[in-house]
Amino acid sequence: MSGPHRTLVVDTDQSMAATIAAACPRGAEQVHSLAELTGLTGLTGLTGLTGLTGLTGLTGLGPRLGSVPPAHETDTVTVVFGPSCDSEAMLETCVRLHRADPRSGLILVRRRPDATLLTAALRAGVSEVLTDREISGLGEAIERSRLAGARLRLVESTTPRAEITTVFSAKGGVGKTTVSTNLALILCRGGARVALVDLDVAFGDVAVTLTLFPAHSLADVAALGPALDPSSLVSMLAPHSSGVQVLAAPTDPGAADTITADTVTRTLDILAEQFDHIVVDTPPSLDERVLAAIDVSSRVALVATLDVPALKNLRIALETLSLIGLPFERQCIVINRGDAEVGVLLRDVPAALGRPIAAVIPSSRDVPASVNAGIPIAASSPEHSVSRALAEFADHHLVRVSGRSVASAQAAGQPPRRSRWRRTSTDAASEVVR
Ligand SMILES: Nc1ncnc2c1ncn2[C@@H]1O[C@H](COP(=O)(O)OP(=O)(O)OP(=O)(O)O)[C@@H](O)[C@H]1O
Ligand SMILES: [Mg+2]
Missing domain, CATH: 3.40.50.300 (P-loop containing nucleotide triphosphate hydrolases)
Incomplete structure (x- = not known):
């Protein structure tokens, strides 16, 4: 049974976060700094990361995000990092998120993504990189990441471990x-x-x-x-x-x-x-x-x-x-x-x-x-x-x-x-x- 898909938009610029969130067809929750994301989700170790990706750790975000469903009700999570996020810190966060739960979708919106950033993003487990002029395509990108996460979840649930x-x-x-x-x-x-x-x-x-x-x-x-x-x-x-x-x-x-x-x-x-x-x-x-x-x-x-x-x-x-x-x-x-x-x-x-x-x-x-x-x-x-x-x-x-x-x-x-x-x-x- 698949549960709801949730999208988080992270950007230090509140109006940019709102613009990106508005481009997400099913809406998105906004977070305004990586530090806020890290602090509020306990992004300090694997347990905290697992909590984030299952969204159980997000209860700390408080009433602004409303009540958060327990992990078993959640299908997949996509985090969209806006263009104002510092590249290095953002990629480091992506590595940790991907490592903790490869099912989570990671999408970057950058103003001018260069080849170095694209290579680093690939290595960090990022699924898509869009320019800020392409955010009308964000809905499709989120859908692709949701499907990839759901497929991985299905494989995990049907594949016995060694x-x-x-x-x-x-x-x-x-x-x-x-x-x-x-x-x-x-x-x-x-x-x-x-x-x-x-x-x-x-x-x-x-x-x-x-x-x-x-x-x-x-x-x-x-x-x-x-x-x-x-x-x-x-x-x-x-x-x-x-x-x-x-x-x-x-x-x-x-x-x-x-x-x-x-x-x-x-x-x-x-x-x-x-x-x-x-x-x-x-x-x-x-x-x-x-x-x-x-x-x-x-x-x-x-x-x-x-x-x-x-x-x-x-x-x-x-x-x-x-x-x-x-x-x-x-x-x-x-x-x-x-x-x-x-x-x-x-x-x-x-x-x-x-x-x-x-x-x-x-x-x-x-x-x-x-x-x-x-x-x-x-x-x-x-x-x-x-x-x-x-x-x-x-x-x-x-x-x-x-x-x-x-x-x-x-x-x-x-x-x-x-x-x-x-x-x-x-x-x-x-x-x-x-
Ligand atoms: N059943 C056996 N009959 C005869 N010789 C054996 C038998 N089992 C192992 N040996 C021999 O004993 C020696 C040590 O074996 P092996 O290298 O497997 O031990 P090990 O516990 O892995 O050693 P180490 O602690 O150095 O890694 C080897 O020369 C191996 O061929
Ligand atoms: Mg030996």
Whole structure:
């Protein structure tokens, strides 16, 4: 159901604001400075911005604007910036508005828009730029922006977001990259759109493991700052022959500091709209970037091997994740090299950790051999016991088993995705231990 469309006209010159508002066929509310818009709408952070675009934050505008409908009654919002608005501040406001809600229409009316302004406006998410002599066309421009916003809203409401799986271990060398790269390839087999993000920003080796030479990395994504949007992000992914799209770690460890938790949150948020699955590889530390990824993940695969330091670190990681409020059902324990006879018995692990084990991956020299060959084992040997154990883990823990994606696949006469890679492993080491 679509609600009313609302138009705001922002101009410091009251008579110009009135002229522009009069050119809006369904009327418009007038605001007379960017500061007023910012102050009255709480345009200081994402929450305030969301409030503005849903118009719930506009109640502060007071009786002049009348009562403001709650967000769910509002279809789309168009903000028209008049010619008296300062260009730089206006474009900065546009960037923030567009970032907070790409459904909002942003229209500029300028006296003499030059090429520099047009380019900056495009980057800021502005949908149309009119000259002040063209304001008779404002009604059509607003209608176009309303329709674009409504279309985006429809797409959003019918597009399921990606399942995000973060693969983590507080100890290095236990198999995080092995698990994440192979899982990404396995998830891709059923035709799903899969992205693999390397959050090991200082020493990430996802790209080298997949024999990729990416032109861009997370550092380039971070450098985009507020201009980061779906098209720029997608252009920074490196395609693997399997279909997996990789967002690589920077090759220069010094670039790591530029990648913030906010970069991670925004990156995953945008990718979640474009993909069915996102797999995130991590460094062996619970830094702010990893926490940001965990925060938006549907599953955290906690990898450990059967040695006392790895299990001790796994226990600490489990306690930490519970302390920060990650529900148990989002935590999956993956024991890698689970058949290695190193003194710790696999069957003792669940009791020691107080949790079941979701997957046991056997040890095989074929794994390092596959890394050295640059072809993950799931691609070179899908029937290998390591590949099968990972496929079973994906099948049982990472693939949506209820809800829209499976239901719509069934309605379309296709088998649910999970059945396409279901295997029965006879390998004792891959039995799930409870
Ligand atoms: N199941 C396995 N059997 C045999 N070797 C394995 C297995 N899993 C991983 N390895 C090997 O162990 C080594 C470390 O694996 P990997 O790089 O995946 O660990 P990591 O946790 O990502 O390490 P880091 O913390 O350094 O990023 C690699 O040489 C890899 O080939
Ligand atoms: Mg690694």
